[in-house]
Each structure stands twice: as C-alpha cells, then as structure tokens.
Amino acid sequence: MALTPAQVEMGRHYAALFERCEASDMRGSSMEMTGGRSAGARGGDVNEARLEERRRLVALQRRIGDGVAMPIRRVRPSKRGADARPRRAISDRQLVDGVFVEGLTISGLLKKHNWGLGGATVQAATAALAAALDRLSGPAPRPRMEAAFYGTRASWPVEEEA
Template sequence: MTKEYRRMAQGRAAEERARLDAVLSRATPVEGCGPLIPVAPARGPQVVVTPLRMVPDPKDSTGWKVEEMGWRGFNAVRAADVFDDLARRAARRKAAPPFSPGQVQVARLYRDLVERHDAGGMRCSSLETGRGGSSSGGEFIDAFIEEGRVIDLLRRRIGAGVAMAVRRVRPSARGEGGARIIHDRVLVDEICLHGRSFRDVLERHGWTGTARNINMLVVSLTAVLERMRGHFAPA
C-alpha cells in the first residue's frame, strides 16, 4: 500500500466518522431530556418540549394554573416539523413567524388526529372481526369514532375552496408543465400531513417557486388554519 493510497483511505475513513458522528449527534436527545428517550437516527431533527397540563388552582383568579408534568422533571422531545423550520427561518431574519401559535397548534392537532386515526383503523378492524371482545375494545372504538368526527369537522372547516387558481396568476408564474389548481384541502394535507415546503407544493402542481407564489400559498394557508382554529374557539 503506497503512502498516497494510505493517505486517501485515512481521509475517507475520517469523513465517514464525521458523517456518523453528525448523524448520532442529531439523533441523541439533548441534555435535560428523559434518559429513557432512545437514540433514534430515523427521528430526524428534533425539538425539546416541556410537557404541560392545566390543573385546578383556587388561588388563581382563573381557577387554573399551568403545571410542568415531565417525568421526574425531565423534558421530552418531538420531531421537528415544517412549522419549526419556518419559525427558525423567521428568527434568523428577525421577523415574526408566518403563522400564529393558535394556527400552528390546530395544524399539528389535525396532523396528529389524522395520523392516529389512520393507524387506528387497522386495530379497529381487528377488534370488529373478533366481536364479543373486551370493554377496552369498545372504549377504543368509541374514541376512534369520536376522533373521526373531529377530523370531519376540521375538514368541513377547510372546505372545498381554492388556494391557487390558474386564472388569478399571470402566465409567467406557471411552470413549463402547466399549472394546476391547488385546493385548500390539498394545501393543508401537503404542508401539515406530509411536511412539504411551499416550494415543493407549487412545483408538484406545475407552478414556479417564486416568492410571490409562495406568499400566496402562505396567505391561503393562514386563512384556512384560522377557519379550522375557529372550531375550537369559544362561541
């Protein structure tokens, strides 16, 4: 083995070690998180969260107080999503995030409900197959039905409107493949469920990813999330 070959092999080995160290670093929960949270490379970028809950407090004027409920005082982690990325980008520009906390909350609620409901459909089917099952099976099916009801209400709030209409935008803003209408429901599912960027959504539907087109989608999604949030707002 020549010196040159050995030097190249050592360089490649060092690059591979650096790559694996970076993967492990991203996958390892940060200090202060629970020791039982595993190292999970597939988790991707993560965000530290402090679990909270509302508990009665007769001393407070509202009758309630916020209490941290992390296991033994530890924080938890969750996978970072598109809204975390948008907030980070806005912070770098020293600007406000494009969506309010309430709008982000309802977007994540919709995502969590749909993902859990889709996964629960398989279990629900297996419980239905073996009828005569336990009370826990009945409770699960009741919760599954209620979850579906909330998803249906949110989707009715989304409506059948159009986030991006071909006729509203000049031809130069359309991609070479021919622009297609982007409906509100498609926009919500692409961003909230599938975690795609606004540019990705535009390009998948034949639009150019210009700042103007991206801004139009942001405005449309803001309006839709506000309608969805209205479902949970007090009357």
C-alpha cells in the same frame, strides 16, 4: 408573512389526528356499521374512541372546506413557454395536508403542482394556508360583556326614591 404560533399548533393537532385515524384499524369502516355495541364485545371503548377521533377529523376537514387556495389563470402558451408543464389548482385541503401531513414546504408544494416560486406566489399560498388554519381553529369566541364599577359603594349612582 409567517404563520402565527396558534395556526402552527392547530396544523400540528390536525396532522396528529389525521395520522392516528389513518393508522387505526377502522380506516375503511363505516361509522354507522361500527357505532353499536354487541353483547359481550370487548374493546368497545377503544372503538368508540376511534370513532370519536374520526368524527373530529371529519369535522375539521369540513372546516377547511372545499375551496381552491391557488386557482389557475389562463396564460397563453407563447407567454408560458412551449415546454412548460401546465399548473394544477391547489385546494385548501391539499395545501393543509401537504404542509402539515406530508411535511412539504410551501415551495415544495408549489413545485409539486407545477407553480413558479416567485415571491407573490409564495405569499399567496402562505396567506391561503393561514386562512385555512384560521377556519380550522373555528370561530373566535365572543367576548363577554361585563360591567365594572371603580371606587366605593357610596360613589355608585343611586336611584332616587319617589
């Protein structure tokens, strides 16, 4: 299962916004403290643009959510192997950030969290990433209802006068 071009584009948009916000001077600043302008302050438009980017990033991160993409199942040590390191859960945000911000592959991210690289595991992680990117894109627009009449005006239904 591969990601759609729209999902990949949304992930790239998120990564670019994330990197711009991380590179800006306002990374540790509070939005409330920098929201107002002082008289004679220069560069207010730049600060407002940075604040708007930060707000958009926070809104996108809320859309991703706090869910767990890859939950842990309890496996007995005898079946797992005595020397195997325990797996760590992978959140939706870690999955999106790992693939699009850090540039990891899904297999690399699974390996980083001590997961096996079996086909079912990779498919589950890809499906979770696709779902997170769909949430990131927002709700799908509802189609507008329209009426269409074909033919000439004479063939349209006519209301009879009483």
